Amino acid sequence: MTGAEATSGWAGLLAVLVLGGVGVTGAFAVHRLTAVAPRGLTAWPWLSGWHPSEHALSRYHARWYPVTVVFLAFDVEMLFMYPWVLVVADVGLSAVVEMFVFLGVLLLGVLWAHREGAFSWQ
Amino acid sequence: MAVSLRPLQRVLARWAVRGTAVLLVEVPGGWAARAAVERALVERGWRAASSPADADAVVVCGTPGESWGEVLERTWEQMPGPRARASVSAPSEVPGALEGLAASLLDDDAQRADAASRDLVPADVENGDDMHPAGLDLAGGEDDLRDGLEMDVLRVPLGPVLPDWPAGLVLRTVLSGDVVVRARVEVLAGAAARRDSADDARRGDDVARRLDAAAQVLRLAGADDVAARAVHLRDAALPAGLRSLSPRSAPSPSGLRSLLTSSRGAGAEEAHEVRGEAARLRGRVERSRVLAWALREADVATSSPTSGAESDAAQASAPGDLRDVGLDARRRTRDDVRTLLLGLLDPDARDDDPGRRTRAALEALPERLVGVDVVTARLLVAALDLRTDALGDDDLAAFAPRDDEDEDGDEADGGDAHAHHHGHAHG
Numbered sequence: 001m002t003g004a005e006a007t008s009g010w011a012g013l014l015a016v017l018v019l020g021g022v023g024v025t026g027a028f029a030v031h032r033l034t035a036v037a038p039r040g041l042t043a044w045p046w047l048s049g050w051h052p053s054e055h056a057l058s059r060y061h062a063r064w065y066p067v068t069v070v071f072l073a074f075d076v077e078m079l080f081m082y083p084w085v086l087v088v089a090d091v092g093l094s095a096v097v098e099m100f101v102f103l104g105v106l107l108l109g110v111l112w113a114h115r116e117g118a119f120s121w122q
Numbered sequence: 123m124a125v126s127l128r129p130l131q132r133v134l135a136r137w138a139v140r141g142t143a144v145l146l147v148e149v150p151g152g153w154a155a156r157a158a159v160e161r162a163l164v165e166r167g168w169r170a171a172s173s174p175a176d177a178d179a180v181v182v183c184g185t186p187g188e189s190w191g192e193v194l195e196r197t198w199e200q201m202p203g204p205r206a207r208a209s210v211s212a213p214s215e216v217p218g219a220l221e222g223l224a225a226s227l228l229d230d231d232a233q234r235a236d237a238a239s240r241d242l243v244p245a246d247v248e249n250g251d252d253m254h255p256a257g258l259d260l261a262g263g264e265d266d267l268r269d270g271l272e273m274d275v276l277r278v279p280l281g282p283v284l285p286d287w288p289a290g291l292v293l294r295t296v297l298s299g300d301v302v303v304r305a306r307v308e309v310l311a312g313a314a315a316r317r318d319s320a321d322d323a324r325r326g327d328d329v330a331r332r333l334d335a336a337a338q339v340l341r342l343a344g345a346d347d348v349a350a351r352a353v354h355l356r357d358a359a360l361p362a363g364l365r366s367l368s369p370r371s372a373p374s375p376s377g378l379r380s381l382l383t384s385s386r387g388a389g390a391e392e393a394h395e396v397r398g399e400a401a402r403l404r405g406r407v408e409r410s411r412v413l414a415w416a417l418r419e420a421d422v423a424t425s426s427p428t429s430g431a432e433s434d435a436a437q438a439s440a441p442g443d444l445r446d447v448g449l450d451a452r453r454r455t456r457d458d459v460r461t462l463l464l465g466l467l468d469p470d471a472r473d474d475d476p477g478r479r480t481r482a483a484l485e486a487l488p489e490r491l492v493g494v495d496v497v498t499a500r501l502l503v504a505a506l507d508l509r510t511d512a513l514g515d516d517d518l519a520a521f522a523p524r525d526d527e528d529e530d531g532d533e534a535d536g537g538d539a540h541a542h543h544h545g546h547a548h549g
Contacts, residue, residue, distance in 0.1 A: 034131045036230075037237035041202040044244060046173045048292075049193035049283040051246075055258040056276050 066118030069109045077106050131230055135204070138178070139227050142168045145177035147197065147282070148289040150511040151211075151312040152184020154327070154360075156289075157334065158213035159183060161357055162220055172285055174200035179223045182209040184289065185313040189523050190282075193310070197283050199244065204233040275303065280500070282310050286338035287500070288508040292523065293487070300495045305488040309510050309521040328473055329393070330359040333400065335507035336466040339459065340407075342501050343416045351403055352467075359396040397469035404467035417460040417501075455494045455502050462505035477512035484508065484521060 032038045045052050080102065088095045113119070144163055148156045159181055163170060171177035174197050186194060198207060206226035208219040226232065248257030261274035280293040292308040333356040340349035407413055465471055473479065483506045491499050513521075 030130070030134075033127055034134055036203045036233045037242060039242055041200075042243040042247060043175065043200045043202075044247070046175065046200060048279055048281050048287075049197050050279040051196070052258060053277045054261040055255045056261050056274060 063116070063118065066113045066116045069113045070118055073106045073109045073113070077103065128230075132228075135228050135230060138204075139224050140167060142166075142178045142223065142227065143171035143176055144168055144223070145171040145174060145180040145197070145201075145283070146285070147180060147182045147194065149182060149184030149186045149190065149312045150290040150309070150513070152182075152289060153331065153334075153511060154213050155210045155216065156183035157330070157356065157360065158216045159210065159220075160353070162216050166220065168220075170285065174198075174283075175202065177201055178204065178227060179206040179208070181207070181219065181223070183211075185209075185211050187311045187313045189310045190290075193282060199240075203237040203240075205236070274298075278496075280496075280503075286342050286504050288503065288506075288510050290510045291484075291503070291508060293491075293499075293503065295491070295496075295499070297496065300497075302491045302494050302496065302499055305491045305499075307484050307487055307521055308523045309484070309513065309518055310523060311513075311518045312511065327359075327361050328476075329396065329400070329469065330356045330361075331509070332466045332471070332473070332507060333359060335504060336403075336463055338504040339463045339466070339501060340413075342497075342504055343413060345407075345410070345413055345416075348403070348407060348410070348413075351406075355396055355399050355403065358392065358399075400467055400469040404464060404469075407467060408464060414460070417456045417463075455490070455498050459498070459501045459505045462502075462507075466505070466507060473507075476509040477514060477517065480509045480512055481517045481520075 081099070084095065084099055088099070144159070146156055146159060160170065162168075174180070178201075180197060180201065182194065198205075204227050206223045208223050210216050210219045246257070248254075254260070261276050276297045278295050278297050280295060281287050281291045282289070290310040290312070292310060294306040294308065295302050296304040333352050337349045337352035337356060340346075340352060487503070487506075490502070494502070
């Protein structure tokens with residue numbers, strides 16, 4: 001009984017694969033055989049009817065300093081908080097105070113990054 | 123084999139033509155034709171394309187002058203097959219032209235012959251190398267308007283083949299990132315013999331044209347439903363002479379279509395109705411929080427309402443934080459866009475001399491766009507409702523296309539922005 005069920009399961013999977021394969025191959029074949037130019041057209045970038053005058057390989061600056069500070073502020077913060085969570089109950093108040101001083105320092109970095117516009121995408 | 127595929131090809135072609143995407147190219151003087159084509163597209167269930175790659179067909183509305191040749195040819199070259207083109211100069215030619223497009227797209231043999239005869243890779247694409255991909259120079263840095271990080275500077279022309287853009291306008295911008303550093307205005311004129319036909323188009327259709335401009339702004343702002351409403355109103359407001367296309371009897375979800383058909387001939391009543399609807403639409407735009415947010419109404423607190431141009435100039439020439447100038451210019455421009463949009467929807471507003479107004483706006487445009495991002499620039503250009511077909515010969519001479527070689531001459535136009543140089547980068 002269980003063997004038969006397993007077989008029918010595999011048969012179903014096989015059917016899905018075969019049908020999917022036939023479908024994809026069929027669609028591709030129809031495209032190749034019916035398109036007026038199956039190779040497709042290579043065209044310049046569209047500039048409202050004009051020819052591009054230069055190639056824009058590196059248009060946008062990643063602004064590494066704000067990105068770095070934001071990474072440190074959020075990722076490293078988490079990094080230190082995982083072990084801290086394990087000991088904070090044992091160590092007590094001093095651990096809480098230390099962590100929040102640390103968070104405060106990192107928050108200064110976040111504020112700086114905010115002033116630099118790291119969070120305002122446009 | 124090929125013979126047996128024929129029926130399949132025909133079925134596919136007929137299915138594809140039902141949703142043909144049409145790229146509209148409006149030449150100055152072709153406004154009425156363009157509006158008629160747009161209406162006919164809706165009736166046929168076709169749609170407007172956003173670029174040649176998106177298009178099955180291109181329709182040139184109006185009669186282009188010589189300066190259009192290169193642009194139209196390049197547009198045609200960039201369209202993948204099957205493709206078709208037509209040109210209409212009057213609304214009455216529209217139904218026939220669209221029929222012709224459909225027939226041409228369905229003509230499988232001709233489309234195959236066309237595909238076989240053309241270069242699928244443009245002749246001017248070279249292999250290039252790392253420093254010259256496809257034979258193009260790499261974009262270079264330039265002293266930056268924003269923050270001294272020297273982003274690559276690109277020369278990007280906007281127009282004339284661009285949706286929701288004034289007919290024939292070419293804005294040759296120099297972009298740093300998405301911010302306009304410099305801009306130069308050119309106008310590709312319609313054929314001289316045809317230009318006077320714009321005069322009769324200009325007489326009774328002012329309300330319709332302002333509604334059309336409003337629809338363009340709304341589309342650019344992403345408010346498609348409100349834009350569609352404005353387009354319906356535009357069609358209802360068209361003078362009867364420009365409405366020679368008979369609307370089909372297909373039922374329309376909007377009551378305005380029935381307004382359009384039923385009150386035909388009852389000119390005064392209809393005009394009154396359109397005014398009332400326009401006022402209602404204006405209220406809807408005014409109340410919309412999403413639109414207010416999209417046009418950043420709330421952010422304008424920074425610019426003082428009274429001393430517009432003077433304070434801007436003072437800020438722009440201060441050696442302070444240029445990025446703030448950019449953000450400020452953007453906010454200010456978006457606020458202008460909203461004001462202009464509400465003005466366009468005001469049924470009582472009058473536009474006595476669109477030619478003079480357009481010339482003044484075009485002359486002020488390059489300076490106004492410095493520090494503004496591309497999206498805001500497009501919104502502003504649409505909201506200015508520039509009537510390039512109302513420009514006289516001397517205006518057109520002033521904005522005549524120039525060769526690209528004198529790009530350096532632009533430095534004088536945008537010299538103000540260029541003079542500020544942050545020597546130090548961050549860190």
